Amino acid sequence: xxxxxxxxxxxxxxLYFLTYRFYARWVDKKIWETDPNRPTPSRLYFDGVEYFPVxxxxxxxxxFKSVAALGPIVGPLTAVLFFGWLPALLWVIFxxxxxxxxxxxxxxxxxxxxxxxxxxPITYKLLGDRARKILLVYLIFYLIIITxxxxxxxxxxxxxxxxxxxxxxxxxxxxxxxGQLIFRMRMDVLLATLVALLIVLVGYFxxxxxxxxQWPTTNFLDSPGFFTQYGFDPKLTYPGxxxxxxxxxxxxxxxxxAATTPxxxxxxxxxxxxxxxxxxxxxxxLLAALVTPITGLTIQQQAVxxxxxxxxxxxxxxxxxxxxxxxxxxxxxxxxHSLVSSGLTSKQLEYETDALPVGGGAMFTEGAxxxxxxxxxxxxxxxxxxxxxxxxxxxxLTTKMLQVxxxxxxxxxxxxxxxxxxxTSMLFVxxxxxxxxxxxxxxxxxxxxxxxxxxxxxxxxxxFVGSWTNLWxxxxxxxxxxxxxxxxxxxxxxxxxxxxxxxTLIPGVFMAITTLAALAWETxxxxxxxxxxxxxxxxxxxxxxYGGAVVQISNFLSAAFGALLLVxxxxxxxxLFAGVARYRQKQ
Amino acid sequence: MNLKPLKDFLFGLLFxxxxxxxxxxxxxxxxxxxxxxxxxxxxxxxxxxxxxxxLLPYVYPSLSEIRKEAVKEHDxxxxxxxxxxx
Numbered sequence: 001x002x003x004x005x006x007x008x009x010x011x012x013x014x015l016y017f018l019t020y021r022f023y024a025r026w027v028d029k030k031i032w033e034t035d036p037n038r039p040t041p042s043r044l045y046f047d048g049v050e051y052f053p054v055x056x057x058x059x060x061x062x063x064f065k066s067v068a069a070l071g072p073i074v075g076p077l078t079a080v081l082f083f084g085w086l087p088a089l090l091w092v093i094f095x096x097x098x099x100x101x102x103x104x105x106x107x108x109x110x111x112x113x114x115x116x117x118x119x120x121p122i123t124y125k126l127l128g129d130r131a132r133k134i135l136l137v138y139l140i141f142y143l144i145i146i147t148x149x150x151x152x153x154x155x156x157x158x159x160x161x162x163x164x165x166x167x168x169x170x171x172x173x174x175x176x177x178x179g180q181l182i183f184r185m186r187m188d189v190l191l192a193t194l195v196a197l198l199i200v201l202v203g204y205f206x207x208x209x210x211x212x213x214q215w216p217t218t219n220f221l222d223s224p225g226f227f228t229q230y231g232f233d234p235k236l237t238y239p240g241x242x243x244x245x246x247x248x249x250x251x252x253x254x255x256x257x258a259a260t261t262p263x264x265x266x267x268x269x270x271x272x273x274x275x276x277x278x279x280x281x282x283x284x285x286l287l288a289a290l291v292t293p294i295t296g297l298t299i300q301q302q303a304v305x306x307x308x309x310x311x312x313x314x315x316x317x318x319x320x321x322x323x324x325x326x327x328x329x330x331x332x333x334x335x336x337h338s339l340v341s342s343g344l345t346s347k348q349l350e351y352e353t354d355a356l357p358v359g360g361g362a363m364f365t366e367g368a369x370x371x372x373x374x375x376x377x378x379x380x381x382x383x384x385x386x387x388x389x390x391x392x393x394x395x396x397l398t399t400k401m402l403q404v405x406x407x408x409x410x411x412x413x414x415x416x417x418x419x420x421x422x423x424t425s426m427l428f429v430x431x432x433x434x435x436x437x438x439x440x441x442x443x444x445x446x447x448x449x450x451x452x453x454x455x456x457x458x459x460x461x462x463x464f465v466g467s468w469t470n471l472w473x474x475x476x477x478x479x480x481x482x483x484x485x486x487x488x489x490x491x492x493x494x495x496x497x498x499x500x501x502x503x504t505l506i507p508g509v510f511m512a513i514t515t516l517a518a519l520a521w522e523t524x525x526x527x528x529x530x531x532x533x534x535x536x537x538x539x540x541x542x543x544x545x546y547g548g549a550v551v552q553i554s555n556f557l558s559a560a561f562g563a564l565l566l567v568x569x570x571x572x573x574x575x576l577f578a579g580v581a582r583y584r585q586k587q
Numbered sequence: 588m589n590l591k592p593l594k595d596f597l598f599g600l601l602f603x604x605x606x607x608x609x610x611x612x613x614x615x616x617x618x619x620x621x622x623x624x625x626x627x628x629x630x631x632x633x634x635x636x637x638x639x640x641x642l643l644p645y646v647y648p649s650l651s652e653i654r655k656e657a658v659k660e661h662d663x664x665x666x667x668x669x670x671x672x673x
Contacts, residue, residue: 047656049610050665054599057592061599120664136663182605189602268608272601279600339667431667438663 071330170203331370335482
């Protein structure tokens with residue numbers, strides 16, 4: 001029993017429940033003193049569009065969808081591969097228990113008590129305009145990095161799970177048709193959903209049943225001789241190849257369309273249709289992890305691997321502190337949640353007392369998704385690198401549970417990772433365009449047709465020549481620092497209204513210091529490799545194909561990104577620490 | 588068995604986005620019409636037409652609401668929260 005993932009996943013779920021039942025409720029009652037009779041922004045400023053009250057169950061569903069995407073899948077599996085499953089499991093459990101829910105719930109409550117304002121206006125109110133602008137610039141770099149990372153994750157799965165592309169095309173097509181049926185032909189939403197689902201299922205079964213539809217095959221644009229000549233494995237994905245360039249081009253076209261067309265035409269219906277198979281995939285893998293004592297799948301991964309990895313021996317590792325805490329962002333704590341909680345959900349909260357089940361509850365549920373991701377990798381004896389490990393592990397777990405041929409689950413999880421990655425990356429490009437328009441109002445850089453191109457070129461270059469695992473640490477770092485900043489901002493707010501702020505202040509300080517340290521470390525690693533003109537991991541392929549200079553430039557570029565993020569993060573942290581000190585003194 | 592919580596959860600998970608977006612499009616279109624016809628009552632330098640004066644009694648009760656919507660400031664962070672980017 002103890003050699004299966006089930007007891008550990010169950011332990012996490014029980015601890016989440018106890019935290020919710022006792023600690024979170026205590027904070028809700030004693031610190032925020034929520035009152036169901038106090039009017040919320042949704043009732044005070046009702047306009048039926050932004051402000052309207054909905055039940056906590058509706059909002060819980062929405063909040064869960066908003067916070068649980070590819071982040072809680074990729075982060076935990078990467079951490080298991082680096083450090084072993086035990087450190088990853090402990091951080092997902094304890095990070096969520098003491099930090100994750102606290103941020104999501106408190107950001108929502110802070111917004112509710114501030115007329116439904118989002119993080120930006122609250123930062124402006126408490127710290128001034130400069131702090132708000134720095135936050136926006138910081139987000140620009142965050143988006144460039146995360147787009148590059150997700151491009152690589154998607155390309156890796158498209159390349160290594162043949163058929164995923166064909167099935168994904170059907171999902172996108174279903175999305176477009178759904179959009180037309182709903183917005184143009186005004187068809188009933190359930191009927192339109194059935195039509196879209198039918199298209200998705202046709203794609204799924206076509207790929208599963210017809211071998212010819214499992215196209216394209218791995219590295220289809222590069223000859224096998226090319227790989228053997230350099231001693232590479234032709235079953236893996238290497239940056240710099242024609243195949244990677246092809247996928248990058250396909251993705252860039254999709255992203256550009258998503259960023260520049262009206263939401264109802266492409267992005268919104270695609271997100272909706274893409275989410276349908278994803279829910280099934282998410283629920284199945286969690287159930288499959290819990291029934292491992294029956295299916296007989298045992299833990300194959302080491303509990304603890306190296307806690308310190310020499311950067312010159314393995315550049316993708318590093319010391320367990322701070323790298324583990326940024327490798328797993330979503331699932332334990334994620335800064336972007338504070339924007340969702342404060343910018344949107346808070347405006348639809350019916351009663352103050354709903355904030356805990358919605359904000360806290362959704363975060364704990366995301367923790368469960370992260371736990372299932374850890375379980376998926378735990379059962380693999382030789383997991384492949386990257387998100388393909390999740391596809392393989394989740395397929396193994398669910399195949400054993402459902403007793404179906406592996407191809408069905410392989411395709412399902414291939415679609416899941418690709419579609420979730422695609423949906424979120426399309427949103428990255430759109431958000432980037434919005435922020436650029438805000439920052440560069442009167443410059444061509446703010447133009448809606450030009451700014452996405454800037455992002456696609458820079459992120460495309462980083463994905464084409466880069467090592468995604470190292471960039472992932474940058475993503476985690478920026479996301480976690482955003483979380484640290486949100487927690488400190490909440491502490492400032494609590495101090496300003498003379499309430500105890502320790503429960504967000506301590507995690508906020510921890511997150512700020514940890515993530516600044518992680519950004520500094522990763523910048524140092526990139527700089528080290530750039531100065532010594534050495535490729536990082538799979539960059540060796542690019543070095544052999546295009547010469548060391550290309551890799552060196554990309555590593556200098558990555559180091560420059562890291563340094564910029566570090567400086568911006570440090571300045572923002574300084575502002576917040578000064579703010580905390582000022583308001584606590586007043587208190 | 589009470590299935591309402593489950594139905595509500597699925598509505599939030601799948602449809603709240605769409606519902607909000609449709610409402611937003613509806614509001615934008617309505618606001619455009621209202622501004623064209625009743626812009627002068629909100630301070631826009633438009634001449635009152637025969638039709639706007641005829642319609643005025645019907646719109647009068649919601650005039651302050653229209654004004655609020657037309658001049659409301661929107662922060663970029665509000666838009667960011669609408670995108671599930673992580």
